[in-house]
Amino acid sequence: DVKVTQSSRYLVKRTGEKVFLECVQDMDHENMFWYRQDPGLGLRLIYFSYDVKMKEKGDIPEGYSVSREKKERFSLILESASTNQTSMYLCASSLGPPPTEAFFGQGTRLTVV
Amino acid sequence: KQEVTQIPAALSVPEGENLVLNCSFTDSAIYNLQWFRQDPGKGLTSLLLIQSSQREQTSGRLNASLDKSSGRSTLYIAASQPGDSATYLCAVRIISSGSARQLTFGSGTQLTVLP
Numbered sequence: 001d002v003k004v005t006q007s008s009r010y011l012v013k014r015t016g017e018k019v020f021l022e023c024v025q026d027m028d029h030e031n032m033f034w035y036r037q038d039p040g041l042g043l044r045l046i047y048f049s050y051d052v053k054m055k056e057k058g059d060i061p062e063g064y065s066v067s068r069e070k071k072e073r074f075s076l077i078l079e080s081a082s083t084n085q086t087s088m089y090l091c092a093s094s095l096g097p098p099p100t101e102a103f104f105g106q107g108t109r110l111t112v113v
Numbered sequence: 114k115q116e117v118t119q120i121p122a123a124l125s126v127p128e129g130e131n132l133v134l135n136c137s138f139t140d141s142a143i144y145n146l147q148w149f150r151q152d153p154g155k156g157l158t159s160l161l162l163i164q165s166s167q168r169e170q171t172s173g174r175l176n177a178s179l180d181k182s183s184g185r186s187t188l189y190i191a192a193s194q195p196g197d198s199a200t201y202l203c204a205v206r207i208i209s210s211g212s213a214r215q216l217t218f219g220s221g222t223q224l225t226v227l228p
Contacts, residue, residue, distance in 0.1 A: 033215065033216075042219070042221070043202070043216075045215055048215055088154075090156055090157065092157075098144070101147060101159055101162040102204075102216060103159060104149070104156040104158070106155060106156040107156040109154070
């Protein structure tokens with residue numbers, strides 16, 4: 001079974017802190033993604049990566065950066081956390097191209113106070 | 114820009130009923146469509162993937178159909194059970210340079226199956 005593992009289920013951080021969310025997949029997938037999910041807004045793509053050291057902005061990249069130094073690991077960085085970044089963060093991975101089935105991690109509920 | 118709509122937003126049915134969840138999308142130039150299940154506070158679990166060349170996919174009590182020309186997909190759940198209670202999301206990948214890898218999601222249908 002494909003496994004996508006996010007480092008934390010729950011995180012509480014203070015405004016202004018630098019926050020790292022880690023995601024690891026064990027299926028040698030080329031593509032990895034970070035989404036956030038908010039009530040009434042659904043899932044929105046923050047960043048994705050299609051290869052090591054490659055990244056592309058999604059729909060809402062402002063306030064975030066990413067790092068992919070190894071194929072299996074994709075990190076989301078909140079440079080200076082703000083309360084409006086309180087959300088559920090979801091990591092996903094897939095093979096491709098061509099694009100195939102996407103698999104998601106268990107999610108990280110981040111609260112910024 | 115691709116828009117994905119799921120109707121209804123919420124659905125409540127008695128156990129044992131067969132039901133259909135709907136998904137529509139505005140851009141028919143899709144690569145594939147994927148259905149997911151999400152339990153409260155959890156991540157997404159992949160249910161079915163339909164390639165653009167396929168008309169349907171089946172897994173156990175689940176059957177997903179795709180009509181690309183009309184921009185519609187349905188998820189059919191047979192003999193529903195309380196354990197099927199969850200939010201069901203559909204997502205599409207559109208055919209365009211650089212974005213074929215990313216999914217555009219609908220807002221989901223929250224299903225409750227009553228014992």
